[in-house]
Amino acid sequence: MKWTLSLRLWPLWTPLVAEPLRYTIAWETPPRYTYQVRLQCRPNAGRYTVVALPAWRPGRYILQNYAGAVSHFAAYDEAGRPLPWRKITKDSWQIENPRQGLLQVEYRFYARQLDAGSSYLSPELVYFNPINLLMYVVGRLEEPCELELPSLPEGWAVATALPRKGPRKFVATDYHHLVDSPFLIAPFLRSDRLDCEGVTLHVHFWGRVGVRNLQPFLQDLCRLFQVQKRIWGHVPLKEYHFLYLLVPFSMRHAVEHAYSAMFVLPEEGAADETALRSFLGISAHELFHLWNVKRLRPAALWPYRYDREVYTSLHWFTEGVTDYYTSLSLLRAGLMEPSEYWQRLSAELTQIENTPAYALFSPAELSIDSWLAPSSYRPALYQGSFYAAGKRVGFLLDMSLRRETQGRVTLDSLLRYLYRRYYLRGKGLPEAALEQAAVRLGGPALKDFFERYVWGREAPDYEALLAGLPLRVEVTQKPYSGWGRVGILRYRAESEGLRIEEIAPGSAAEKSGLETGDLLLTVGGRPAKDLTPAFWDSLAEGAQLQLSWTRDGFPLEATIPLRSAWQKHIWIEPIEDDFLKSY
Structure with a gap:
């Protein structure tokens, strides 16, 4: 009918x-x-x-x-x-x-x-x-x-x-x-535009916008565009649109497109001019995709096929290196203080080093495994991100290129080379081309870098990789505080207890038999959901812990001595002002 x-x-x-x-x-x-x-x-x-x-x-x-x-x-x-x-x-x-x-x-x-x-x-x-x-x-x-x-x-x-x-x-x-x-x-969208380096930047907002004048925000976006244009050396368009859909709840999600970027963000971020600056980081990330992945993209995605999984080992590059340049773009544009940049980078590297998945899967494997993300068979222990893995590789690759060439070649140089050799010639990026280009521009030491840190699962030796560069590098071991002392790194409160989402390897929690997905009910007879981080900080080393929990509905319990879990801590900062100028 x-x-x-x-x-x-x-x-x-x-x-x-x-x-x-x-x-x-x-x-x-x-x-x-x-x-x-x-x-x-x-x-x-x-x-x-x-x-x-x-x-x-x-x-x-x-x-x-x-x-x-x-x-x-x-x-x-x-x-x-x-x-x-x-x-x-x-x-x-x-x-x-x-x-x-x-x-x-x-x-x-x-x-x-x-x-x-x-x-x-x-x-x-x-x-x-x-x-x-x-x-x-x-x-x-x-x-x-x-x-x-x-x-x-x-x-x-x-x-x-x-x-x-x-x-x-x-x-x-x-x-x-x-x-x-x-x-x-x-019926109404709050829109404005600005001409920037020969390109018209448009912003469009739906939702509650308390900002009276959007031009300062557009000028900040223009600064980011100028920085990224210098990296790539080419502008493939005349207009670009930022579409912001504002919602009255917590959400931060964005998607890149060839001529625009789509964002769903909390409306509180547009309450005033100061709050609106919180959108600059996510905007810088999607803007960088104008070049990286929307133009320079893996050959597996050139052209797109929409009916099946399309595999590439390069998502760490398309997303993770883009994430590396997100903060770097803010720094170069004068929209982030150097102290904040290095603090954030050090904190992110610290988190990666203490997440087991990055020792289990290489950046290339995580890229291929993107299609497994929704699998109910994939345990929390295996949940790594090619964004984070690629950001670490991006930073270390940039530093390795600088070290091997005495600063003549940087990651910027590599991006421009690949963009001209592949995108501007109408071709996708072959799987091996990135490594080959890095070796060509940076020397044979880069082949070993890729074998260890891109295709391999080796933990980076930061002091060795950054040796000879004007950077202060500290790699130390520090005890966790709060819930981390027992080895519970992430959890979710539920009505009956705490759902365990991440456990530190070798910690007291792991030795007790507690696993991710378990529902922790009591500690020493007290409801787990009522305990604060201060409770754990007050316990003496070696204190006896009686834990009870359920797994798939079955009750379990154990008594173990508290042995504080330790984490690797990374701190990196420049020791010469000249390095900041060239970075």
Whole structure:
């Protein structure tokens, strides 16, 4: 049966040329949280045309299976006559081609997830990432596309980097371009812009914004852009959009795009000009992606394939090195004090050194394993991040290049070399190319660096790696305080006790038999959830601890002596002002 709802939503179709692929997204309430989508195109050659919805999106390397939100799928010929079809995989549909004319596909998409890579619909906000919503014609990702929004109310504000062709129509060079362009649509958006180094920077805010003047924030973004432009030596665009969706709860999520970045952030961060500066770090990270991963990206992602996992060992580079340059961009732009920069870097390195996963998996392995992140079989002990692993590698690689070349080559130099050799020549970055380029620019010692710290799992010897550089390096052992004394590093309070999320290897907690996922009930007969860090700090070394907990509903207990858990502590800071000037 033909989808009767479409009779109220869609305008009468006029004859269209075969190109481009024409998409329409419409909405109304009710049904709540539901987009109505239509695709019109010429059929593929042969008997069938297959359409599919992406299973994942660039920037989030797990299967998200957007097809789970699809209902009311139907297909028609140009005259509106139903066409036979079958669903052939979880996210693809095979349609029998019409005898003549164009093919039309219609379906609904339920949109009630709110993060920087999702889609959401309410009476006050139309927000969508096209990669969630729009099916592609298999084999035709490179064809030009148009998107029409017939439900767009007159006078509503629209924020997107996608070029506009009319009041409700937008155009894209191909499917990749189309789905890489998020939309914020509302009765009112707080927007402003600034010309910066020949590029127009746009900011768009939805939600409560207490800031009266956005220009100082734009000027800070311009400083970041100038710093990053100098790193890469090339600007591939004329306009860039920052889209900020503000929410009344704690959330920090962002997704990079080729011509924009999408953020979901707490509205308290936009309460005034001072608070708004808290958005600069996450903005610097996504801005750096303008070059790293959106242009210079692994060959495995060139071009994108949306129907399956796509494996690369380079996520530590695309995300972790980007994270390294996040704080470094703030430092170089004068938006972070040097003392704060080195304190943060030292704290992050300390945390990595005391997290077991980074001794179990190399940065390359963590990159491949991104697709395992949602697995219920992956224990907390294995939960490492290629962001953190890559940030450590990025810093040490930068320092190693400087040491081996007496400062002539830096990580900046390596990025520019790769960008010119691969992106500007229209090619993706091969898996081995990064190491090869580092060895070419920095010498044979860099091959050993990659074997140990990128492909291998070796713990860095900071004093040896940073020897000869004007840096003070201290590697010490310090006892944990609070809950860390017993070895409980992370926990989550629940009604009956504390759910253990991370335990220090070799600690009293581990020796007692306590494991991540256990529910700690009592310590010395006292409810665990009532104990403060001060309780643990007050205990004498060797004090007897009686612990009780449950695991999968079964009661367990143990009595052990308290032996304080120790952590490796990293402290790094420059000892010469000239180093800061060149850094």
